[in-house]
Amino acid sequence: MRLNDVKPQKGSKKRRKRVGRGISAGQGASAGLGMRGQKSRSGSGTRPGFEGGQQPLYRRIPKLKGFPLINRRVYTTINVEKLNNLPANSEVTLESLKQCGILTTVKGELKILGNGELNVPLQVKAAAFTGQARAKIEAAGGSCETA
Structure with missing residues (x-):
């Protein structure tokens, strides 16, 4: 037998304590609630x-x-419309974009976003693509490769 096994006898009921019924009710003048x-x-x-x-x-x-994400992936983002000025069938990487001056700062891996239109076929190598960006690159006759 343990303490957590102890139960009141079947049918027994304990009366609730009626507090605040005067000094003679058994809890003293303050009904067991302290002074003030x-x-x-x-x-x-x-x-x-x-x-x-x-x-x-x-x-x-x-x-x-909120709480910060541990090991959050940071991307250098660029929109599809910025790639329109590149020559046709050229290979697009983070390094090539930095060399031709389209990107000035590199925060992390390259991610291509889908804002704007693309008319030039390109071979794009990036860490991530949005769905719209992938569709626009492939519709222009280019290819997307996840690096």
Whole structure:
């Protein structure tokens, strides 16, 4: 037999404690609630999560603006419309875009986005493509290769 096995006898019922019924009711003058303060007054105490006027935890957490992704992938993005000035059937990589001056800074791997139109067939090698970008490159007669 363990403490978590102990149950009241079948059919037995314990009466609830009737507090606040005067000094002779068995809980003394303050009904077992202490002398003064919000928790000794009638009515409910404080709502769940109340911290006495201090900014509660559930209001402090949103200031953190979510939680950062560990090992987040950072891309250097470029739209399809910027690739229109390149010569036909040329190979497009991160290095080639930097050499011809289309890209000035490199933040990470190359990702091609689908904004704008493309009229030139190109062989594009990038880390990622959006669905629209892949469709536009292939519609112009080019090819997409994920590196």
